[in-house]
Amino acid sequence: MSAKKYTLNKQEKAIMRLVAQGMDNKQIAKELYVSHHTVKSHIAIILKKLNATNRTHATYLSLKFRLIR
Secondary structure, three states: HHHHHOOOHHHEEEEEEEHHOOOOOOHHHHHHHHOEEEEEHHHHHHHHHHHHOOOHHHHHHHHHHOOOO
16 A cells, blocks of 8 residues: 555644554543544544554554654
8 A cells, every 4th residue: 555545634643643652532632622522533534544443553554654753
């Protein structure tokens, strides 16, 4: 799979950076000043976009294809 297939918007990248740091949804929501529901929705979208099975897999793909730093 090529990196071009995967694209995340600015908010999704911010969330993935925090997921990669090991934060849970409530911590991410507090850090980004958004609701827990918003984080949950973004993570569902990220998983679908990356065709990832879970947060760990999404983190791996995000780092592998340099979607986050």
